[in-house]
Amino acid sequence: MERMQQVVGRARAAFNTGRSRPLEFRIQQLKALERMVQEREKEILAALKADLHKGEPNAYSHEILGVLGELALVKEKLPSWAAPQHVKKNLMTLRDEAYINYEPLGVVLVIGAWNYPFVLVMQPLIGAIAAGNAVVVKPSEVSENTAKMIADLLPQYLDRELYPVVTGGVPETTELLTQRFDHILYTGNSAVGKIVMAAAAKHLTPVTLELGGKSPCYIDKDCDLAVACRRIAWGKYMNCGQTCIAPDYILCDPSIQGQVVENIKATLQEFYGEDVKSSPDYERIINKRHFKRILGLLEGQKIAHGGETDEASCFIAPTILTDVSPESKVMEEEIFGPVLPIVTVKSVEEAIELINSREKPLALYVFSNNKQLIKRVISETSSGGVTGNDVIMHFFLSTLPFGGVGHSGMGAYHGKHSFETFSHRRSCLIKDLKMEGTNKMRYPPGSQKKVDL
Amino acid sequence: NPYAGLVSHLRASWLSRKTQPVKFRMAQLEALGHFLDERKQEILEAIAADLGKPPFEAELSEILVCKNELHETLNNLSRWMKDEQVDLSLATRLDSAFVRKEPYGVVLLMAPWNYPIHLILVPLIGAIAAGNCVLIKPSEISKNTERLVAEVLSSYLDKDCFAVVTGGVQETTRLLENKFDYIFFTGSPSVGRVVMTAAAKHLTPVTLELGGKNPCYVSDTCDVHNVARRVVWGRFFNAGQTCIAPDYLLCTLEMQEKLMPALREAITEFFGPNPQESPDFGRIVDDKQFRRVRALLCSGRVAIGGQTDEAERYIAPTVLVDVQPSDPVMQEEIFGPILPIVVVANMDEAIDFINARERPLVIYAFSSSDKVVNQVLERTSSGGFCGNDTLMQVMLTSLPFGGIGNSGLGMYHGKFSFDTFSHHRGCMKRGMGREPLNAPRYPPYTQQKFGIVRATSQVTRKDDCTLL
Numbered sequence: 076m077e078r079m080q081q082v083v084g085r086a087r088a089a090f091n092t093g094r095s096r097p098l099e100f101r102i103q104q105l106k107a108l109e110r111m112v113q114e115r116e117k118e119i120l121a122a123l124k125a126d127l128h129k130g131e132p133n134a135y136s137h138e139i140l141g142v143l144g145e146l147a148l149v150k151e152k153l154p155s156w157a158a159p160q161h162v163k164k165n166l167m168t169l170r171d172e173a174y175i176n177y178e179p180l181g182v183v184l185v186i187g188a189w190n191y192p193f194v195l196v197m198q199p200l201i202g203a204i205a206a207g208n209a210v211v212v213k214p215s216e217v218s219e220n221t222a223k224m225i226a227d228l229l230p231q232y233l234d235r236e237l238y239p240v241v242t243g244g245v246p247e248t249t250e251l252l253t254q255r256f257d258h259i260l261y262t263g264n265s266a267v268g269k270i271v272m273a274a275a276a277k278h279l280t281p282v283t284l285e286l287g288g289k290s291p292c293y294i295d296k297d298c299d300l301a302v303a304c305r306r307i308a309w310g311k312y313m314n315c316g317q318t319c320i321a322p323d324y325i326l327c328d329p330s331i332q333g334q335v336v337e338n339i340k341a342t343l344q345e346f347y348g349e350d351v352k353s354s355p356d357y358e359r360i361i362n363k364r365h366f367k368r369i370l371g372l373l374e375g376q377k378i379a380h381g382g383e384t385d386e387a388s389c390f391i392a393p394t395i396l397t398d399v400s401p402e403s404k405v406m407e408e409e410i411f412g413p414v415l416p417i418v419t420v421k422s423v424e425e426a427i428e429l430i431n432s433r434e435k436p437l438a439l440y441v442f443s444n445n446k447q448l449i450k451r452v453i454s455e456t457s458s459g460g461v462t463g464n465d466v467i468m469h470f471f472l473s474t475l476p477f478g479g480v481g482h483s484g485m486g487a488y489h490g491k492h493s494f495e496t497f498s499h500r501r502s503c504l505i506k507d508l509k510m511e512g513t514n515k516m517r518y519p520p521g522s523q524k525k526v527d528l
Numbered sequence: 529n530p531y532a533g534l535v536s537h538l539r540a541s542w543l544s545r546k547t548q549p550v551k552f553r554m555a556q557l558e559a560l561g562h563f564l565d566e567r568k569q570e571i572l573e574a575i576a577a578d579l580g581k582p583p584f585e586a587e588l589s590e591i592l593v594c595k596n597e598l599h600e601t602l603n604n605l606s607r608w609m610k611d612e613q614v615d616l617s618l619a620t621r622l623d624s625a626f627v628r629k630e631p632y633g634v635v636l637l638m639a640p641w642n643y644p645i646h647l648i649l650v651p652l653i654g655a656i657a658a659g660n661c662v663l664i665k666p667s668e669i670s671k672n673t674e675r676l677v678a679e680v681l682s683s684y685l686d687k688d689c690f691a692v693v694t695g696g697v698q699e700t701t702r703l704l705e706n707k708f709d710y711i712f713f714t715g716s717p718s719v720g721r722v723v724m725t726a727a728a729k730h731l732t733p734v735t736l737e738l739g740g741k742n743p744c745y746v747s748d749t750c751d752v753h754n755v756a757r758r759v760v761w762g763r764f765f766n767a768g769q770t771c772i773a774p775d776y777l778l779c780t781l782e783m784q785e786k787l788m789p790a791l792r793e794a795i796t797e798f799f800g801p802n803p804q805e806s807p808d809f810g811r812i813v814d815d816k817q818f819r820r821v822r823a824l825l826c827s828g829r830v831a832i833g834g835q836t837d838e839a840e841r842y843i844a845p846t847v848l849v850d851v852q853p854s855d856p857v858m859q860e861e862i863f864g865p866i867l868p869i870v871v872v873a874n875m876d877e878a879i880d881f882i883n884a885r886e887r888p889l890v891i892y893a894f895s896s897s898d899k900v901v902n903q904v905l906e907r908t909s910s911g912g913f914c915g916n917d918t919l920m921q922v923m924l925t926s927l928p929f930g931g932i933g934n935s936g937l938g939m940y941h942g943k944f945s946f947d948t949f950s951h952h953r954g955c956m957k958r959g960m961g962r963e964p965l966n967a968p969r970y971p972p973y974t975q976q977k978f979g980i981v982r983a984t985s986q987v988t989r990k991d992d993c994t995l996l
Binding site: 163176180268273276279303345348355357444449453454455459461471476484485499500503506521 | 543545548582583584585588614615616617619620623625627628630632633709717720721724725727728729731733736738750751753754755757758761797798799800806807808809894895896898901905909910911912913914915916917920921923924926927928929930932933934936937938939951952953954955956957958959960961963966969970971972973974975977978981982
């Protein structure tokens with residue numbers, strides 16, 4: 076276990092040499108990352124396929140495209156982001172220099188998750204490098220092929236001391252968390268999020284926690300159901316439901332429940348054909364443990380569609396449950412699987428009340444032709460982010476901060492928000508040593524005259 | 529859980545959306561202004577009773593600063609509250625994307641005793657502006673101000689949305705068992721750890737304004753008299769009980785020789801020949817702190833001051849020389865009117881000395897050479913930095929105020945307060961039409977579909993040409 080101390084110690088020593096700070100160095104490392112993604116695309120896609128049964132087009136658009144986009148954005152904008160930001164001065168400081176200096180924090184720890192195992196390590200890594208930090212990368216051991224691929228590839232392209240990859244499971248991660256970092260970005264579940272924050276508290280280390288929850292999806296009677304259901308089905312069943320911002324459950328009026336089911340069924344046919352199991356575009360559950368967990372959620376539920384499973388291949392068909400009770404097991408925890416419960420509500424008020432009675436989710440979705448209704452649902456609820464009349468899409472716009480609130484997390488990243496998350500904004504005021512006359516006002520002996528001035 | 533009821537009540541008020549409208553928030557902020565105006569005498573008296581703080585210092589650091597923050601916030605609140613539109617990508621160019629600034633819910637605000645009104649009011653202004661309900665926990669050590677806040681300040685604010693809780697360590701520990709939606713804490717790093725650990729149990733985000741030893745480097749090229757005055761002012765303000773006070777001086781032996789008479793002169797100029805009689809010099813807040821600070825006097829040699837009076841909790845403005853890094857005065861944040869001088873050979877040694885220690889809340893550097901000031905700035909890390917003066921960086925509401933590492937996490941002041949107490953919610957609104965534009969993203973996947981997805985959603989370098 077000394078290994079962790081050594082790895083982190085080496086990263087800190089490397090950071091202290093100052094070599095990760097010059098912009099040229101940062102951009103050179105980011106360009107190397109870009110080359111890695113382009114040159115080793117096949118290996119990356121192969122790892123994702125082995126871990127999640129993810130087809131190439133899907134893997135490319137969800138994991139590689141975003142990374143290349145982020146790299147391009149950062150290379151272009153970094154000089155302007157990193158430049159000192161001069162601030163408005165008052166009368167007293169008119170002749171002084173006042174600005175905010177963006178500085179690296181030091182050694183950053185990035186802990187990835189298994190569901191989008193490449194992008195969830197790469198995007199934070201890009202931001203942390205851009206901000207001038209050393210970065211210890213800990214990919215999830217659950218997506219073992221991707222973890223191995225990252226551990227193999229990163230050292231071939233990046234500075235090995237500044238950006239080490241650490242692999243391992245719970246014991247290794249626990250040991251890692253005893254070390255001192257200057258920021259920790261963790262993607263995963265709330266239970267482990269608490270453990271990470273408690274470990275960080277010992278060192279007063281700031282954290283960004285990208286957690287999860289049950290992202291609700293409200294469908295208003297007044298909306299184009301065919302379009303809404305297609306979009307929802309896309310977001311729900313991608314990656315076999317294992318997406319932190321997947322629409323977890325549907326809320327709608329009982330009168331449209333049947334239509335919703337029919338529309339989703341039709342869409343599923345369109346997407347995956349007659350035999351979902353043989354579609355190259357449908358993924359699998361990551362492992363047996365999660366397979367069993369999700370299966371357990373189906374107990375006692377009305378299955379309107381799907382429900383077929385195959386343990387050997389961790390296959391669970393796209394499933395829809397109807398007339399689900401808010402108190403049932405499937406409505407307790409984040410599903411993280413291809414099971415879509417529909418809970419009926421008689422009004423938007425009831426929907427809002429149900430949403431607010433639960434922990435704040437990572438995402439919230441509302442479908443309606445009525446702009447006022449969408450506005451209302453947004454303003455009367457709280458969530459990490461929102462997409463109206465679609466799902467998932469707010470994630471792909473890097474100008475929007477991506478993060479949770481309450482149980483779904485704290486802090487945010489993507490694009491410039493990553494750069495700011497991994498930087499320290501240092502206030503700088505540079506005065507003149509002369510001009511003492513103006514200072515005399517503030518020195519004792521004080522008197523009412525001075526105060527009244 | 530003795531506070532569960534109170535916290536539920538505040539949460540219910542927040543859920544009722546009472547704090548949402550800008551009118552409500554402005555009214556509460558105006559009320560804070562009335563408190564500062566109407567009860568100014570009582571405020572100054574409470575602070576004087578707690579800290580013996582000279583009226584000038586109290587007016588400047590506890591009233592004026594708060595009023596500045598108040599005015600800055602009142603002037604800009606509507607603008608800050610507006611949804612912030614963001615740039616769109618090619619794929620989303622027909623949509624609407626913006627960041628909503630939303631309150632977290634119930635904020636716990638824990639304040640220390642050294643600037644007992646300022647360190648409640650300034651964060652409170654931000655928390656109210658952002659639309660939160662707030663539970664205020666003043667320090668029990670500044671007893672008179674605690675009473676003023678509990679009895680008088682609370683009467684100016686809406687009773688459903690704002691409350692004050694008093695008590696000591698035990699009460700605070702019970703309070704921290706509750707779930708808050710944000711915790712803002714100002715105090716020591718050790719208690720900061722306790723607060724963050726408690727917050728972790730509920731996944732509550734925090735801002736911790738802590739402390740440390742703020743180094744003050746004085747280079748060989750400088751106007752000794754101006755430096756002495758500025759350093760003396762910053763060090764002995766509030767009898768040294770300031771988180772951003774210059775904690776210790778770093779300079780060459782040569783500079784120390786030159787500085788000593790200048791420091792002596794400045795102290796006499798400010799406080800007279802017997803500072804104990806000066807109305808412009810404060811006192812230590814309580815016996816425990818007095819004894820702690822007094823014990824630090826046996827470090828090195830007393831060059832100026834050193835007198836103490838336990839009955840008054842008076843410690844004279846003191847300068848220590850021949851101080852070793854291992855001396856008691858160099859082991860903890862002094863938080864008292866003692867200025868140790870640590871001799872270094874040159875600027876490089878000073879920088880190494882600073883970097884070998886925990887990162888402080890602020891670093892000061894004095895030099896008539898810009899190059900020297902910039903070197904110290906660039907080769908060190910701290911919450912904030914001020915060249916050629918002390919304390920003044922916090923007077924600008926446009927600069928964020930916060931620590932790094934052991935000196936804290938998060939920041940506030942001005943708009944940074946509003947942003948700290950707001951959840952920045954990323955929102956995208958799409959239309960239901962134009963569904964064919966979405967077709968490329970749906971299975972079954974084909975290379976052609978993929979090409980379209982790539983073309984419309986990627987961010988390309990400005991000079992790249994993507995034909996086909």
